[in-house]
Amino acid sequence: MGVKLLLDKANVPGIRTYDVYRREGGYRSVEKALKEMTTDTIVEEVKKSGLRGRGGAGFPTGMKWSFIAKPEGVPRHLVCNADESEPGTFKDRYLMEFLPHLLIEGLIVSSYALGSNDTYIYIRGEYAWITDILEQAIDEAKAAGWLGKNILGTGFDCNIHVQRGAGAYICGEETALIESLEGNRGNPRIKPPFPAIQGVWMRPTVVNNVETLAAIVPIINLGGEEYAKIGVGKSTGTKLISACGNINKPGVYEIDMTITVEEFIYSDEYCGGIKDGKKLKACIPGGSSVPILPANLLLTTAKGEPRYMNYESLSDGGFATGSMLGSGGFIVLDEDQCIVKNTYTLARFYRHESCGQCSPCREGTGWMEKILQKIETGKGEMSDIDLLWDIQRKIEGNTICPLGDAAAWPVAAAIRHFRDEFEWHVNNPELSQTSNFGLQHYADPIHVPA
Amino acid sequence: MATIFNDTQMTEFKRLVARYPEGKQKSALLPALHLAQDSFGGWLSTETMDYVASLLTIEPIEVYEVATFYSMYNLKPVGKFVFEVCQTGPCMISGSDNIIDYLKKTLDIKPGETTKDGLFTLKLVECLGACGYAPMMQVGKIYKEHLTKEKVDSIIAEYKAQAANN
Ligand SMILES: Cc1cc2nc3c(=O)[nH]c(=O)nc-3n(C[C@H](O)[C@H](O)[C@H](O)COP(=O)(O)O)c2cc1C
Numbered sequence: 156m157g158v159k160l161l162l163d164k165a166n167v168p169g170i171r172t173y174d175v176y177r178r179e180g181g182y183r184s185v186e187k188a189l190k191e192m193t194t195d196t197i198v199e200e201v202k203k204s205g206l207r208g209r210g211g212a213g214f215p216t217g218m219k220w221s222f223i224a225k226p227e228g229v230p231r232h233l234v235c236n237a238d239e240s241e242p243g244t245f246k247d248r249y250l251m252e253f254l255p256h257l258l259i260e261g262l263i264v265s266s267y268a269l270g271s272n273d274t275y276i277y278i279r280g281e282y283a284w285i286t287d288i289l290e291q292a293i294d295e296a297k298a299a300g301w302l303g304k305n306i307l308g309t310g311f312d313c314n315i316h317v318q319r320g321a322g323a324y325i326c327g328e329e330t331a332l333i334e335s336l337e338g339n340r341g342n343p344r345i346k347p348p349f350p351a352i353q354g355v356w357m358r359p360t361v362v363n364n365v366e367t368l369a370a371i372v373p374i375i376n377l378g379g380e381e382y383a384k385i386g387v388g389k390s391t392g393t394k395l396i397s398a399c400g401n402i403n404k405p406g407v408y409e410i411d412m413t414i415t416v417e418e419f420i421y422s423d424e425y426c427g428g429i430k431d432g433k434k435l436k437a438c439i440p441g442g443s444s445v446p447i448l449p450a451n452l453l454l455t456t457a458k459g460e461p462r463y464m465n466y467e468s469l470s471d472g473g474f475a476t477g478s479m480l481g482s483g484g485f486i487v488l489d490e491d492q493c494i495v496k497n498t499y500t501l502a503r504f505y506r507h508e509s510c511g512q513c514s515p516c517r518e519g520t521g522w523m524e525k526i527l528q529k530i531e532t533g534k535g536e537m538s539d540i541d542l543l544w545d546i547q548r549k550i551e552g553n554t555i556c557p558l559g560d561a562a563a564w565p566v567a568a569a570i571r572h573f574r575d576e577f578e579w580h581v582n583n584p585e586l587s588q589t590s591n592f593g594l595q596h597y598a599d600p601i602h603v604p605a
Numbered sequence: 606m607a608t609i610f611n612d613t614q615m616t617e618f619k620r621l622v623a624r625y626p627e628g629k630q631k632s633a634l635l636p637a638l639h640l641a642q643d644s645f646g647g648w649l650s651t652e653t654m655d656y657v658a659s660l661l662t663i664e665p666i667e668v669y670e671v672a673t674f675y676s677m678y679n680l681k682p683v684g685k686f687v688f689e690v691c692q693t694g695p696c697m698i699s700g701s702d703n704i705i706d707y708l709k710k711t712l713d714i715k716p717g718e719t720t721k722d723g724l725f726t727l728k729l730v731e732c733l734g735a736c737g738y739a740p741m742m743q744v745g746k747i748y749k750e751h752l753t754k755e756k757v758d759s760i761i762a763e764y765k766a767q768a769a770n771n
Pocket residue numbers: 207208209210211212213214216236237238239240241324325326327328329330362363364365367368556557558561
């Protein structure tokens with residue numbers, strides 16, 4: 156069993172309620188932070204912990220916090236990003252649904268460190284029942300004196316508000332989220348200025364992911380140095396992985412980042428192997444935006460070394476032979492899955508979610524969807540594959556926000572690693588409608604099928 | 606139905622606005638539109654949007670802009686129950702196509718349509734954050750997960766019974 160810092164109490168009956176959570180040692184970090192630490196020492200501990208943002212980009216949290224501007228007389232805000240809309244990702248939902256007080260506890264400490272008296276949780280609109288759970292937890296915490304005015308007699312005031320979005324993946328991007336919080340369309344802003352200088356209502360703002368803010372609790376309780384001892388290299392602490400697709404045990408797992416991808420997929424402690432005794436074909440290891448990898452490159456790096464479930468190892472080899480840990484949305488495809496169709500559904504998703512501000516993203520995502528649909532339905536031509544490649548290259552790096560890249564990468568990686576499957580679709584317009592390219596890539600070097 | 610919040614709805618509206626700084630009441634627009642949609646028949650008519658604009662003292666166009674951007678706001682009347690079935694990659698590889706076909710056949714409608722009795726609307730949506738519990742659909746506030754044909758049958762029966770009891 157690996158170390159658990161976030162989900163260790165998830166199975167305690169009643170842990171969702173304040174009384175049980177408190178009895179199990181909850182809110183200790185607030186006492187410690189507000190009574191024994193200064194805002195600067197909290198930021199120092201977070202820096203020492205090596206915590207990297209869990210929303211997908213992996214930016215060091217302590218460093219982000221140290222950038223927040225502190226102009227005299229201007230309120231600052233912490234905003235918790237609970238938009239969670241990257242396909243394959245459902246870890247924040249789990250954390251908020253089962254351990255709402257853990258997030259609230261992390262938010263109080265973080266709000267104190269950043270000087271946010273009004274902190275907002277921006278949650279995707281579809282998570283309506285979780286909004287109710289969070290609001291109840293906030294009411295309980297307030298009744299117990301952890302929120303409101305003059306918390307623990309320290310003079311620090313803090314309130315937490317939950318705002319529901321209304322169905323838009325782009326609002327997970329931090330500047331689109333800020334626009335949405337202001338009651339606007341979710342159009343990302345051009346940076347700079349960065350939110351740390353001018354964020355919500357033009358005030359200094361820090362946006363962090365749910366899991367990042369929950370991780371502040373064990374960091375304060377253990378101390379940054381102890382936290383940093385868990386994991387490996389720059390992948391410190393633990394990470395929540397939401398595993399889905401064709402595996403025996405889909406769900407949310409907390410891992411310390413020293414386990415191999417192989418262990419994660421095949422061990423009974425985690426995914427429990429591929430469903431129905433089938434073979435592993437491919438995997439998108441960090442949410443739909445990151446490059447898909449065929450089984451061989453997933454389990455071992457191009458150098459033939461085992462691949463590990465952490466930031467560095469999953470990106471070993473760059474985009475040529477590697478991928479990314481991203482948001483931790485781990486999507487497993489078995490031998491019966493069609494790469495063309497899977498890529499098509501993702502292209503449709505990005506076209507649907509493009510905010511439409513930049514032409515390469517607005518037009519490019521539409522074209523990629525159309526061409527992929529054409530190939531998928533047996534009407535494709537060889538030149539379409541090159542055209543797809545060309546379009547994705549023209550999107551990448553040419554847009555206001557990273558959604559353009561996020562739309563381009565899955566298409567690029569699918570062609571890079573599975574070009575023969577695309578060609579097979581073009582060459583077999585009828586056969587491809589009734590059967591499947593299958594496992595001609597099959598090269599899992601470890602679990603060689605019988 | 607008159608487009609005006611009753612007392613409970615107005616109290617909730619005021620709670621929403623109070624969460625934001627003075628003069629930043631426009632920030633309450635998204636939650637206010639959810640409240641309006643829930644209060645006035647499950648969709649946002651021009652009349653409803655204009656009402657929300659007047660309450661927040663913003664221009665109607667600011668409300669239309671937002672209402673058309675976000676996928677959860679219905680700009681046309683919908684059935685009493687909306688089945689929003691996820692069709693994105695992870696759900697697709699877990700069999701969502703079969704569930705969508707089955708719903709089309711059973712309800713005898715295409716995505717975007719409403720059954721003649723006005724009970725059910727079928728909507729295809731993108732990832733709802735339930736990928737590990739696929740196939741799935743959202744009905745109102747609730748997620749229905751691990752769908753099978755049998756489960757779909759019982760869900761339809763459940764909502765029909767609920768409608769008959771009201
Ligand atoms: C298109 C797009 C969607 C995103 N969606 C999310 C999301 O749903 N949740 C999230 O925490 N971060 C999301 N991000 C990343 C945020 O912009 C931001 O980096 C993150 O919230 C910062 O928090 P962290 O440093 O704690 O990870 C998204 C980014 C992009 C470009």
